[in-house]
Amino acid sequence: MRKKEATQRDIPIPETNVKWVVAGLLAAMFIGALDATVVATATPHMIADLHGETLFSWVFAVYTLTTCVATPIFGKLADLFGRKAVFAVGIGLFVLGSILCGAAQSMTGLIWFRALQGFGAGALAPVCFTILGDVFSGKQRGKMMGVFSSVWSVAGLLGPLIGGYFVDRLSWRWIFYINVPIAAVAVLLVVVFLHQPIKRQAKKIDYFGGLTFTVSFSALLYALLSGGSAYPWDSSLIVGLFAASVVFLLLFLWIEKREAEPMIPLSIFRIRVLNVTNMSGFLTFSITTGLTVYSPIWIQSVLGHSATSSGLIVMPMTLAWPLASNIAGRLMYRIGVKASIVFGSSLVVVGSIWLVALQINSPYVYWIGILILIGLGMGFVATPSTVVVQSVVGWEQRGVVNASSMLLRSLGQTIGIAVFGTLYNQHVTMLGSPSELASGIHVVFWLMCAVAIANLIVVQLLPKHREVMAQQQSA
Structure with a gap:
């Protein structure tokens, strides 16, 4: 089924084992993705039980903070001590935090436990993608990245349903407890079937x-x-x-x-591909996060649709993204990595221009078209970027470069929301009319469009496909 690329410490894994390792990684990614959607469903019930309404935003904010901080730390530890051990520790902290969140008796306690859960979550994406980079060759990585992108779509669709079921039938606490059995399966599969012996030598931690x-x-x-x-x-x-x-x-x-033995070797920032893809991730992920916040506001408050309609509006992007990721994963080595990323970035620009052109009476269907365009564009940007970053370094630094990419994407999301929110608040009052809301959101759309154009300019700096392939073969 596959041929492993030769790097200093990569070793072949029997094909039957790879399937189980992938199943474990998918389970781990699923609970991380699910947590991003399921918690919001239980918000009113948490507040009713724990009170602390003024503190509740920190239930989400502290999770984001600790995840961002933990991501590069776990990426480096995975390079030092091996993927399997660090994966087990990270998911163990995530599960411990989940159990404590489910047992929380105050809002303050819940916030502290979410911090622990978020710290553990910092290991999930970088270590999972690093393991994928270890056990699959370049072309197969593209296909697998498409599969793993689908996890976020599935979690996005199932999250509200699962959260609603637990809240209505059992208790909001079960949205955290459900992580335990899934995580146990993930750890068992990865620990048993992933075979990567580590050289016994002293490790110096930074x-x-x-x-x-x-x-x-x-x-x-x-x-x-x-x-x-x-x-x-x-x-x-x-x-x-x-x-x-x-x-x-x-x-x-x-x-x-x-x-x-630095936590983040500064030498990796001399790699042109890494610098360009990290900057692209920073810019594009700020756009998608802004869309998930401001598109529901437009649909509900400007067009006057129901809360359900506004909540579902992001679904076209959520479905188009993994679809494009799967296509990009299969085509990127035929059409070229740079061509794929430039094509995706162009789609994001077209979608952003359409955003700017929206009028207060523009029909709902326009939004579906816009979000499909941007979702397709992100699929063609994100998957090739992740694959190529893993390919330009060897085993010893793959965890670090994966973590740096995840960190820059998270920073793009956080900084994007802060900047968009500041612009929006300058133009909209608490009781803004639909026209005032539309005007305020339009300012945000203009900035999103500028960011999309900046990203299209940045990705032109990627090396040509044959140079990328030469780097991959020497990694």
Whole structure:
């Protein structure tokens, strides 16, 4: 079925084992993706039981914060200590956090437990994709990335249904407990069937690098998540957090230059493909996150459709994305990696221009077309980007480069929401009319369009396909 590419520490895995490993990875990715959708369904019941209405936004925010911080840490640990051990630790922390969330007796407790759960979730995507990069060759990676992209669509569709069932029939606490059996299956399959022996040698952990990185990005994310809502952007707290973030980032870079085994080797940022795909991920994921927030507002508050219609509006993008990912995974080595990413970026630009052209009386069907276009574009951008990043380094750095890509995408989402929200709030009052809401959202759409065009310019910097293939063969 497959031929493994030769890297320094890759070893062949029997074909029957690969299927079980993939099944375990899919299960792990599913609970991570499910958690992003199912928790929102139970929001009213959590507030009713635990109170703390003013704190509830942090149930989501703290999860995002700790996931972002943990992602590069687990990526590096996977390179140092092997995928299997780090995968087991990460999913173990995720399950422990899930159990504690289900047993929470206060909103404050739930927030702390979500922080732990989010930290464990930081291992799921980077380590899963790193293992895929280990056990599949370049062409097969593309196909598998398409399969794994489908997990998010399935979770997006099932999340509200599963959450609604548990809330109505059992308790909101079961939206967390359901993670336990699925995670147990995932760990069992990966631990038993993944065979990657690790050389027994002393490992040096970059503690100070990890500490300064954590402080820097925690300060940045807290400022982005709190600025403009809990605190004004020009408040001393927010300004101080941004300043602290910069200081600790500079300290982190200073440490990484001198560390024998840095958490994020700065040498990887000399790889052109990695720099371009990371910047593209930052830009494009900010657009998709903005769409998931502002498209329902337009549908419900501007067009006057029901909450159900507004909630389902993102579904065309959710379905088109994995469809395009599967197609891109099969075609990227025929049409070229760069051609695939440029084509996808062009679709995102077309969809963004259509967004800007929307009028207050534009029909609902326009939205379906826009979101299908952008979903298809993202499929052609995200899958080839992930595959090619894994292909330009060897086993020793594959976890780090995967984690850096995930981190930049998450930062794009967080910074995008903060910037879009600030623009929107400047144009819309609490009781804005449909025309005022449309005007405010249009400003956001214009920025999304500018970001999409910037991304199309950035991806032109990718090397030609034959250069990418040469790098892959030498990795």
